[in-house]
Amino acid sequence: MISERTQAAIDRFKSKADGPLLEIEGIRKEFPGVVALDDVRLSLRRGTVHALMGENGAGKSTLMKIIAGIYTPERGTIRLRGDEVTLSGPLDALERGIAMIHQELALMPYMTVAENIWIRREPLNRLGLVDHAAMARRTRDLFARLNIAIDPLTEVRFLTVAQRQMVEIAKAVSYDSDVLIMDEPTSALTETEVAHLFAIIRDLKSRGIGIVYITHKMNELFEIADEFSVFRDGRYVGTHASNEVTRDDIIRMMVGRDITDMFPKEPADISDTILSVDGLSLDGVFHDISFDLRKGEILGLAGLVGSGRSNVAEALFGVTPATSGRIRIDGQAVRIASPADAMKHGMAFLTEDRKETGCFLPLSILENMQLAMLQDQNVRLGFVEQRAVNRQCAEMRETLRVKTPSMDERIENLSGGNQQKVLIARWLLTRPRILILDEPTRGIDVGAKAEIHRLISRLAGQGVAVIMISSELPEVLGMSDRIMVMHEGHMTGILDRAEADQVKIMELAAR
Amino acid sequence: MDNVQIEPAARKARRLPADLGILMVLVGVALVFEIMGWIFQGQSFLMNPQRLTIMILQVSVVGIIAIGVTQVIITGGIDLSSGSVVAMTAMVAMSFAQAAGYDRAVYPSLTGLPVLVPLAIGLGLGLLAGIVNGQLIARTGIPPFIATLGMMVTARGFAKWYTKGQPISFPTDGFAAIGNGALPVFIFLGVAVIFHILLKYTRYGKFTYAIGANAQAARVSGINVQRHLVKVYALAGLLSGLAGVVTAARAETAQAGMGMMYELDAIAAAVIGGTSLSGGRGKIFGTVIGTLILGLMMSGFTFLRVDAYYQEIVKGVIIVAAVVADTYRQKGRGKAGI
Numbered sequence: 001m002i003s004e005r006t007q008a009a010i011d012r013f014k015s016k017a018d019g020p021l022l023e024i025e026g027i028r029k030e031f032p033g034v035v036a037l038d039d040v041r042l043s044l045r046r047g048t049v050h051a052l053m054g055e056n057g058a059g060k061s062t063l064m065k066i067i068a069g070i071y072t073p074e075r076g077t078i079r080l081r082g083d084e085v086t087l088s089g090p091l092d093a094l095e096r097g098i099a100m101i102h103q104e105l106a107l108m109p110y111m112t113v114a115e116n117i118w119i120r121r122e123p124l125n126r127l128g129l130v131d132h133a134a135m136a137r138r139t140r141d142l143f144a145r146l147n148i149a150i151d152p153l154t155e156v157r158f159l160t161v162a163q164r165q166m167v168e169i170a171k172a173v174s175y176d177s178d179v180l181i182m183d184e185p186t187s188a189l190t191e192t193e194v195a196h197l198f199a200i201i202r203d204l205k206s207r208g209i210g211i212v213y214i215t216h217k218m219n220e221l222f223e224i225a226d227e228f229s230v231f232r233d234g235r236y237v238g239t240h241a242s243n244e245v246t247r248d249d250i251i252r253m254m255v256g257r258d259i260t261d262m263f264p265k266e267p268a269d270i271s272d273t274i275l276s277v278d279g280l281s282l283d284g285v286f287h288d289i290s291f292d293l294r295k296g297e298i299l300g301l302a303g304l305v306g307s308g309r310s311n312v313a314e315a316l317f318g319v320t321p322a323t324s325g326r327i328r329i330d331g332q333a334v335r336i337a338s339p340a341d342a343m344k345h346g347m348a349f350l351t352e353d354r355k356e357t358g359c360f361l362p363l364s365i366l367e368n369m370q371l372a373m374l375q376d377q378n379v380r381l382g383f384v385e386q387r388a389v390n391r392q393c394a395e396m397r398e399t400l401r402v403k404t405p406s407m408d409e410r411i412e413n414l415s416g417g418n419q420q421k422v423l424i425a426r427w428l429l430t431r432p433r434i435l436i437l438d439e440p441t442r443g444i445d446v447g448a449k450a451e452i453h454r455l456i457s458r459l460a461g462q463g464v465a466v467i468m469i470s471s472e473l474p475e476v477l478g479m480s481d482r483i484m485v486m487h488e489g490h491m492t493g494i495l496d497r498a499e500a501d502q503v504k505i506m507e508l509a510a511r
Numbered sequence: 512m513d514n515v516q517i518e519p520a521a522r523k524a525r526r527l528p529a530d531l532g533i534l535m536v537l538v539g540v541a542l543v544f545e546i547m548g549w550i551f552q553g554q555s556f557l558m559n560p561q562r563l564t565i566m567i568l569q570v571s572v573v574g575i576i577a578i579g580v581t582q583v584i585i586t587g588g589i590d591l592s593s594g595s596v597v598a599m600t601a602m603v604a605m606s607f608a609q610a611a612g613y614d615r616a617v618y619p620s621l622t623g624l625p626v627l628v629p630l631a632i633g634l635g636l637g638l639l640a641g642i643v644n645g646q647l648i649a650r651t652g653i654p655p656f657i658a659t660l661g662m663m664v665t666a667r668g669f670a671k672w673y674t675k676g677q678p679i680s681f682p683t684d685g686f687a688a689i690g691n692g693a694l695p696v697f698i699f700l701g702v703a704v705i706f707h708i709l710l711k712y713t714r715y716g717k718f719t720y721a722i723g724a725n726a727q728a729a730r731v732s733g734i735n736v737q738r739h740l741v742k743v744y745a746l747a748g749l750l751s752g753l754a755g756v757v758t759a760a761r762a763e764t765a766q767a768g769m770g771m772m773y774e775l776d777a778i779a780a781a782v783i784g785g786t787s788l789s790g791g792r793g794k795i796f797g798t799v800i801g802t803l804i805l806g807l808m809m810s811g812f813t814f815l816r817v818d819a820y821y822q823e824i825v826k827g828v829i830i831v832a833a834v835v836a837d838t839y840r841q842k843g844r845g846k847a848g849i
Contacts, residue, residue: 319731340733349731357731360724362791371721374714375733382713426732 019082021046021210022067022098022179027076029062036062037073040236042229044179044210049201051213051221051242054231054254054445060214063231064181067212068100069093080179099172100181107164109157114139116156117171142170146200162193169200173209180204181212186220187443190304191510198224216443217472218247230254251446265453265479268296268461273331275434275465277316280325285311286489289325293434293465298456300480301469303509308489309469310352313436316467317342317349329434343375348432350423352439352469358423359411366407368422369393373429396425401451417448424452428459435459438469453479473502485509533785533800540804544811556814563810564693568761570780570806571699572597572770574799575754577777578706579641579747581798584781585710586743587723587790588648588655592662593751593777596640597770598670600755604633605679605765608686617679626685630756637752638745640666645744649737655744663774670767680764690761698757700799702750707795719743723790779826780805783833801833 022044029037037059044050052060065071067078069087078085080096087093090100107116114135115122123134139152148166156164165185172180186194201211201224213225221228221242230237230253237253275293280286286308293299303309315322318336327334329345336342342349351357360368370378370389378385378392393407400421404414411419420440427435440456441449456479460466470476476483483495485508492508541557548556557563576593583590609616611623640662647658688694710716718739721729730736754773759765784801786793808829812822 317731338733338735339731340735343733351728351731357725357727360721360728360791362724362787363720367717367720371717371729371734372732374717379714382715384712384714384717386712 020044020079021081022212023079024067025077025079027063027066027073027078029059029066029071029073035234037066037234040076040231040234042067042212042236043239044212045227046178046208046210047205048226049205049211049213049224051215051225051228052231053215053221053228053250054237058231058254058445059234060231061183062234064100064183064212064214067093067179068098068181070100094175094177097175097177098179098181099175099177100183101165101168101172101185102183107156107167110155112153112155113150113159113167114152116167117142117152117174138174139170142174146170146173146203148200160193161188162190162197165189165197166200169204173204178209179212180209181214183214184216184443185213186215186217188305190306194220216445218250221250222247254446265298265457265481266461268457269463270294270296270481271463274329275316276328276331278326278328280312280315280322280327282311282315282320283323286315286486289486289491291484291491291494293467295433295463295465296460297481298460298466298468298479300476300483301467301486302473302476302483302505303486305471306488307486307509309486310438311489312486313349313438313467313469317347317436319349340375343372343430346431346433347436348372348427348430348434349436350427350438350440352442354416354419354423354443359419361410361412363411364408365397365402365404365411365414365422366390366393368411369396369407369425369429372426375430392429393425396429400425400428400455415445417444420444420452421448424455432464434465434467436467436469439471440468441470441472441475473505476505477502530794530796533783533797537800537804537807540807540811544807544814547811547815551815556811562814564696566806566810567696567699567803568693569809570802571695572754572758572761573773573776573780573805574699574802575702575750575757576773577780577798577802578702578795579750580774580777581781581784581786581793581795582706582710582719582743583655583747584778584786584788585719585723585790585793586740587726588740588744589659589778589788590644590744590747591656591659591774592640592644592666593747593754594770594773594775595663595666595670596637596748596751597755597758597773598765598767599640599666599673600633600637600752601759601765601769602670602673602679602767603636604629604752604756605682605686605759606673607632608682608759609679610681610683613681616681617674623683626683626689629682629686630689633756633759634749634752637755638749640751641745641748642741644748645741648744649740667767670769673767676767678764678766682760682763686760687763688760690757690759690763695757695761698753699802702753703795703799710795715739715742720791723792725791776805779830779833782837783830785837787837788834 020043025041027037027040028035040059040063042063052063054060062071066073069090069092078087085096087096117139118135122130123138125131136152143150143152146169148170150159150163150166156167159167185197189197204211215221225242227239228242229239230250232254271294273292273294278290280289289312291299301309301312311320314320316327316336318338318341321337327336334345336345339349360371370393373389373392374384378389397407402418402421402425404418411422414422424440437456441452444452456466456468468476468479477500481497483500483505484491485493485495485505487509495504544556548554576597580590580593606617607621607624608626608629609622613622616622644659644662647653648655710719718729718734721732721734722736722739726736755770758769780801781793781798782788782801783804784794784797784799786797808826809822812825
């Protein structure tokens with residue numbers, strides 16, 4: 001005989017079990033002077049991957065941080081397993097079963113994997129001291145369940161990015177979290193690592209865990225996500241099952257307009273050879289790289305992460321000078337021992353990592369933009385010719401359509417796409433003849449991406465020689481006149497635009 | 512952070528400019544002492560030009576050092592050697608500034624030299640100390656804290672060794688004139704104006720901020736980071752040398768114990784004035800105000816007859832409070848700090 005009350009409790013439990021794992025509604029979040037989110041909702045079901053899509057600045061990261069307890073919304077409700085909750089901080093969220101895998105990985109490099117996972121919850125022995133053996137054992141059990149092959153006693157600094165991510169995921173699982181937030185987890189992974197990550201994600205799904213997944217990569221959406229929600233300018237646009245829409249539908253939802261041509265490389269006059277590289281090597285990193293680059297040409301540089309693509313770019317620009325080989329510019333042999341040398345020869349280099357080697361985060365947009373152009377011009381007797389500089393920077397801001405209320409705004413307040421535009425502006429203001437771009441559109445929304453592609457194409461049209469490194473094959477294929485492929489520090493081939501396709505590139509890149 | 516809709520109205524009302532903020536702290540501190548003055552001493556604190564002149568005179572030397580230290584901190588570094596370099600340069604400069612015919616001079620045959628000689632030697636020695644700091648940091652890659660800590664101990668040791676601990680006195684009138692009257696105040700303010708211009712309007716300044724904001728990005732942007740750091744530390748050393756000359760001239764004597772803890776007062780002045788110890792942010796204007804706040808506090812406590820021991824306790828608390836306040840102010844701030 002079941003009493004009425006018990007029955008009610010059972011019903012409530014059932015409805016909770018069937019209802020959404022996490023449900024948020026009417027969320028509003030403001031920052032000084034900015035409404036980042038307004039009336040946003042999201043519903044995450046158990047055992048599903050729910051992707052958040054949107055251009056940079058759409059509010060995805062803000063929403064994610066609200067779910068993870070990092071930000072407190074001004075308005076709106078969060079229901080976790082049916083109960084309304086207020087998250088007082090990341091720790092509170094974690095203890096309630098919401099874990100976030102950070103984009104900037106948040107592990108302590110000089111501590112072991114096991115120590116990182118069990119921090120704050122270390123198993124103790126009878127004397128109240130940390131029981132390292134038990135900790136290692138627990139870690140091994142955890143890893144075995146998740147199919148992760150990492151030694152728990154390795155210090156985190158020796159791990160690859162992919163391995164660190166696995167550790168973060170294992171840590172989240174160790175908290176019995178059933179809501180997992182992943183912010184572009186594949187942005188620094190190789191194809192095999194992505195496959196491994198997806199296997200783990202599928203396993204987590206089968207255990208009933210719900211995953212909020214932020215990505216800019218369309219193919220990932222179709223491969224791993226069950227549902228997706230689109231955001232635009234801080235507002236909720238809609239939620240759909242990922243098997244009922246096309247790529248174009250999603251892009252339309254994200255940008256609110258059609259983008260017909262994603263990779264608009266226009267034909268340019270390709271004339272004289274400007275850069276000629278012969279047998280360039282950096283001991284232990286890459287070997288015997290030779291190629292010519294002509295004015296107006298875009299040379300794509302493809303290869304897996306770790307194949308030495310970026311190292312070649314850094315050597316060309318003098319960041320880490322090559323140990324042997326010859327570089328000729330306009331037929332003249334040149335020595336490039338520092339970025340300043342490279343700049344004297346009309347080179348510019350947009351680095352891969354905006355935060356580490358690109359932005360001056362505490363400084364304004366103007367300061368960020370003008371820095372490289374002060375190297376050998378726009379300065380008289382040590383004084384910056386600020387009026388002329390301001391004018392050029394303002395023009396560049398117009399041309400690149402940097403969205404900002406003021407040039408005095410700090411660059412850290414801009415979205416990724418706008419930051420990237422500022423950095424591109426920094427280099428264009430030096431009026432380069434040879435432009436090296438390392439992942440120019442990484443982590444950038446579709447709209448800004450197309451703008452940047454159009455810009456690169458236009459520069460080539462004006463006779464600038466471009467070397468473009470990219471992990472996205474469609475981008476490389478769409479933009480490049482020729483494609484050089486690298487594998488483990490060696491050049492494995494150069495393909496012409498006409499003969500290149502994804503299969504050929506992957507064959508050369510993966511061998 | 513994802514920023515979208517910009518609402519100009521909200522932005523406008525958000526906060527005061529940083530310059531005004533620090534200025535208001537200065538005014539606030541002054542008013543507190545003014546009120547306390549009437550309550551406890553029955554007289555005005557501010558309406559006493561002589562007291563204010565002495566106050567600024569007392570902090571001028573620290574102010575000169577603080578300006579050099581500010582630009583070092585903007586690069587993300589630190590200079591702990593400035594106080595000791597003051598002592599070293601004061602001693603050496605004074606030894607070449609002794610009056611003619613003074614038979615117990617350090618160099619009896621080199622007395623009565625024109626003022627330019629000790630001045631140049633003092634500045635040159637400070638510059639040299641700064642170059643050594645800079646080269647150590649740039650070439651070996653050791654942390655600025657360690658490099659300048661070494662210089663701090665070494666320079667103090669040198670100052671003591673120089674005369675085996677004996678003070679040096681009897682300068683020429685010309686040398687003593689450097690410290691006469693309010694001249695140190697004008698030197699302090701003159702240096703402040705020059706470095707304000709240097710940091711704000713020249714390539715040197717732009718590069719200084721850039722290195723502190725992100726040294727890696729600065730290098731990729733074509734800046735020779737090592738060479739620039741040597742310049743920054745060299746200028747800081749030069750200003751310590753100038754401070755040493757002014758100190759000796761004003762006291763008309765030089766002792767190895769001069770400038771004790773000045774490096775910490777200088778760092779405190781910079782930090783109170785809003786310079787960020789993590790680099791990339793700071794202004795000379797803020798440092799000047801920070802220096803005046805320190806001076807006002809010392810002078811105010813003395814005026815209120817607060818025990819010197821309490822003064823130090825309170826000073827320590829205020830320095831930490833200033834940084835805490837600044838940290839909160841930085842959060843959620845939109846505009847760049849320079």
